Amino acid sequence: MNNLSISTMTTRKKYGIKSKKVKENLFAYFMLAPDVIGIALFIFVPILIALYVSFHDWNVLEPMKYIGLENYKNLLSDGQWWHSVWTTLLYTLMFVPMVFCISLLLAVFVNSIPGSAQEFFRTLYFIPYSISTVVASLIWRFMMDPQRGFINDILRAIGLPAQDFLGNPKQALFCIAFISAWMLIGYYSIIFLAALKDIPVSYYEAAYLDGANFFHVFKSITFPLLKEVNTFVLIVTTIASFQVFDQIKILTNGGPADATNVSVYYIYKNAFEYMKVGYSSALAFVLFAIIFVFSLIQLRITKGNSDE
Amino acid sequence: MKRNMQRLASLAVAAGLVLGMAACGSGQSASNDSSKATNTSNTTNTAVNSTESSGGKSKISFWTFHTNAEKEFMASLPEKYKAVNPNVEVTYENFPESDYMGTKLTTAFAANAGPDVFVMSPGDFLKYANSGVAKDLTSYFTDEMKQDFLPSAIDAVTVDGKIVAIPFEIELLGLYYNKDMFKAAGLEAPKTWDELINATKKLKKGDIASLIVEPSKGYYQNFTWYPFLWQTGANVIDSGTKTATFEGEGVEKSLKLWGDLIKAGAPSKLSIPLTNEIALLGSGKAAMQVCGTWAVASLENNYQDTNIGLVPLPVPEGGKAATAAGGWKLMVNGKSENSDAAAKFAMWAFAEDTSIPLEWCTKVKFAYSPRKSVIEAGKDIYTKGLREVFTNQIYDSAVGEPRYPSEIVNAVGDALQNVMFNNGDPKSEAKKANDKIADFLKTYNGAM
Secondary structure, eight states, X not given: OHHHHHHHHHHHHHHXXXXXXXXXXXXXXXXXXXXXXXXXXXXXXXXXXXXXXXXXXXXXXXXOEEOTTHHHHHXXXXXXXXXXXHHHHXXXXXXXXXXXXXXXXXXXXXXXXXXXXXXXXXXXXXXXXXXOHHHHHHHHHHHTOTXXXXXXXXXXXXXXXXXXXXXSTTTXXXXXXXXXXXXXXHHHHHHHHHHHHHSOHXXXXXXHHTTOOHHHHIIIIIHHHTHXXXXXXXXXHHHHHHXXXXXXXXXXXXXXXXXXXXXHHHHHHHHHTSOXXXXXXXXXXXXXXXXXXXXXXXXXXXXXXXXX | OHHHHHHHHHHHHHXXXXXXHHHTTOTTGGGSOXXXXXXXXXXXXXXXXXXXXXXXXXXXXXXXXXXXXXXXXXXXXXXHHHHHOTTEEEEEEEOOHHHIIIIIHHHHHHTTXXXXXXXXXXXHHHHHHHTTOBXXXXXXXXXXXXXXXXXXXXXXXEETTEEOSEEOOBEEEEEEEEHHHHHHTTOOOOOBHHHHXXXXXXXXBTTBEXXXXXXXXXXXXXXXXXXXXXXXXXXXXXXXXXXXXXXXXXXXXXXXXXXXXXXTTOOSOOSXXXXXXXXXXXXXXXXXXXXXXXXXXXXXXXXXXXXXXEEOOOXXXXXXXXXXXXXXXXEEBTTSXXXXXXXXXXXXXXXXXXXXXHIIIIIISOOBOSBHHHHHHTTTGGGSTTHHHIIIIIGGGEEEOOOOOHHHHHHHHHHHHHHXXXXXXXXXXXXXXXXXXXXXXXXXXXXX
């Protein structure tokens, strides 16, 4: 009797825990469902359709024609495509270090400000991020106008020659990287700032007691302890740089002389200007592969670092 | 490891967003049976259209991209048509120009939800004509109408012997200039290329642009550059034999001209994206602008205080005058269920009575009508103000805007951009473009 009652009790307990777990799991799936369904419907389904389209010749107006790997073969010898990939890489090389360094420095600067002034600066730097890309780009387009732009007005006033900015193939890509960085720096400096707050103050106190100066502290304490965030910011900004589009569409339309014709813009042009939707889908898949490989390499490198 | 997998997954999602772009134009692609692939005839295509007939009343959608007075005019057509044919309900929709030609029409047709009646530029004309979207309107044109339209205007909308659109305006290019600025600098309005370059150099001052030509690559830049090419006797292709002719002294000279104009101080970038807007010249912020007939109305209504003159486009030494005759066409969706009612509406608007096209070409904007009867009815207006210059000095040198496929537009555009902004050598740039065009023509079977 005694034995029996004990065993029933344990079974009851066991099943009770199990059903609670199932319930929890179900609830979790239920909460995740909107996101999962959304991503499946609006990201993965279009990706699969794009893959399907990439094996076809399709100009939107006529029925699709299956052509196998023809689109992928053609893109190998498409000089303009590889030029656009090269332009994208150049853009990445300008954009990523710019965003990384400036937002990190801003975060360190803001972190060193005492009291409520800190909140003021934090908000100030965040404002550009809250403006829509289109609006911000338009503002910069007017400021950088070679004839009547505000920046050239300043240059002329201090006796420097006016610049063409977005009208000069040598300056245009850098200008776009600068404008994009300006928009995003506030956001990434908040991320850095949050990580900075996690570093115990006692580390700094000890270092300063030992006679370390600001640069020593930054090099030996701040920077190494931000490793996780550094990795995150580097990877996310690299991906963002491969996807740059809005700014280019509004500021230069890929010009002058193709100087800002980045990959995504070239894909857009093929789809909507030349109406080669199959070909542009193939290009999009190749770009996907390139981004994927880049991210893998970055992960490998940063993983190696954190194992040390 | 698990975390890395999570990171990888999130990377895949982020990278996938890029792909989403290309996919967004392909809403209905999967349902499109590839067994239909060989069927390119529009007569057997049973596309479902957004419009439907209900209670014996046909519903027609009508799309354009106009603004201000032009938009009001287009929006008034459905109302007027109600009086003529109460059984047809026309709904008008208007889009910003860049959206209209960028993604709006393309995606609408991709999703089988294209409009029944829509306006089309010469630049995109062939895509829609060759694909069978454009309804064959030949049977709607009576002999009388065919007599009334200028033969060149009918040629411009004819593909394989079929009339596939209604031309409703002819727009010419000229050189507008600020008379006061020229007087102050002691200059005459330029008649030759050398004078044009010279004036561009001399009139540049601080934030005032000396000459505005379109700096951005695209259909519009090519459209405004072709006259300078034609003035030398050269052309992009020989449309009779379908061979590339983009080489030789004429091509090089005209490419070099636009490079020289940029070097002489013409702006390489404009804040207002399309130079077909006359605001800079009108407000005294520019001394010259290559622009079209459409600017006359805007100058008269908005910029009366600026003293603006107009001359034909300057010509090279020994060249002959030429200008481009552009203009949008009205197209009817042949895949629509109501294509017959739509065609009748389009014909009513611009091919039958003279009053509607006359209002469009003389009151709403200034353009030439492709119809002799309309020009006759409005002949007093065609000699008013700056219009007189277009009518008496420019009209006779007009050459129809070519309707080249985008591959050719792109090749020419690249050559022009490289000469203008990359110090490209006109000779080698012309050769590169010519090779690309020749390559393209080898496999191109559509109409030209």
